Amino acid sequence: MLLALGLTALVGWLPLPDAVLRNLENRHPAPMAVVAGQLQAYTGVVVLGGSKERLKAAVTLLRQHPHLRLLFTGGDGKWWASGPTEADEAEAFFKRMGVPADRVLYERASRTTYENAVLGAAVPGVDITQPWLLVTSARHMPRALAVFRAVGWNIAPSPMDYRSVGFSRWTDYSLARGAVRWQLVLHEWMGLAAYSVAARLSLRA
Template sequence: MFLIIAKVAFFFLRPSNVILFLVLGGAVLLLVKWRRTGTTLVVVGALLMLACGLGPVGNMLFVPLESRFPRVTEVVTPPTGIVVLGGAVDTVRTERHGQVALAESAERVTAAAALARRFPEARIVLSGGQVAIFPGTVQEADAMVTLMASLGVHSRRPVLEDRSQNTWQNAVYSLDLAKPQPGERWLLVTSAFHMPRAIGVFRKAGWTGITAYPVDYRSTSDHLGFTSVSRGLRFTDIAVREWIGLVAYYLTGRTDSLLPGPDGVRK
């Protein structure tokens, strides 16, 4: 139920949809001769499309998220294990076409596979269930196993957490499977823009010794715009969704700070 509520709510909050609602609403009002209000809505919608579609809004929203944790250039000490969050596989297309279909965050799995090959003794937890409103039969964790096997990681090596539908469940269910012990060091692999919320949730769930390993960077510069309206709006949609998630998780007590950072850094 929470999944459905979240998806329906974001449908109305998604910036690209809000812009469409403004323009369509304004057009309707112009037809019924509410010219001033109609014109205002159309103009606001057009300005937002320019700002979000061609302007730097998307990058500006991504930068503080992606720069919150430093990029890891080298892992010297072998980790106890690696937790990989879902988002790398499109389960709907995977089921429909019978082969693993990559999503936008495919680097989560490719980076994790590289780590797994480098540290053959490290345990691996793949966390991701069905996040579609109308779920099929393919669980993301299962598809990630297939993808990692194609990248040289034996299919029997990962432990699968295939029930989670959100980041909080990623943390709770993975913790229950891995049962990390004091003194162990685990790498958390997810997109850089998602890392603040993910780390905050894993800490709140009680996972100690978790270390951020951000991948899948999206931003280019906080002052550069886009040459494609669709690309700019897509960036803005993803970034706004993550900021809404941060606020929602903070207000519901699933993180202990609004923008979790490295140990000792809170905001």
């Protein structure tokens, strides 16, 4: 009983999940050249998933840097799904925003980060030896960057969608908000652990 109460108290005490999430999000900041908007050295941008923030950021990059191409990789994360993929929805969004069709490549079958990297590399017109930027949420970047580089991509991080902006006060408490933040952290920790185990098993095979 006391243990359950203690765990509940920790879940809702916001400084703790915020600190853990901040550590996860700050592992791979964007290179200084990217921060300064100097992207001449990069061939294109890889965008993972269909959040509106990532799509809007991709449109901004394409407008500011006419030489860049974009690879959007994302199927449907539900194994049983048969509806529109994330790539289908992204394509419709880019059309509405007036992005020229010849500047965007799509990969529509992936359901995991590993499949994003592998299937994205197989898209005609993609050369993974050329320098690319990886756009995904900051909390997802450690896992995504490790997977893409393991597959052989020459890729640099361009994280966004930070959730740990600012610092919580020591007195901040919210069971609902704390649970959401712990869910984000645990999802990424489990993903990192799974890919780490898979990599070790493949090395032993």
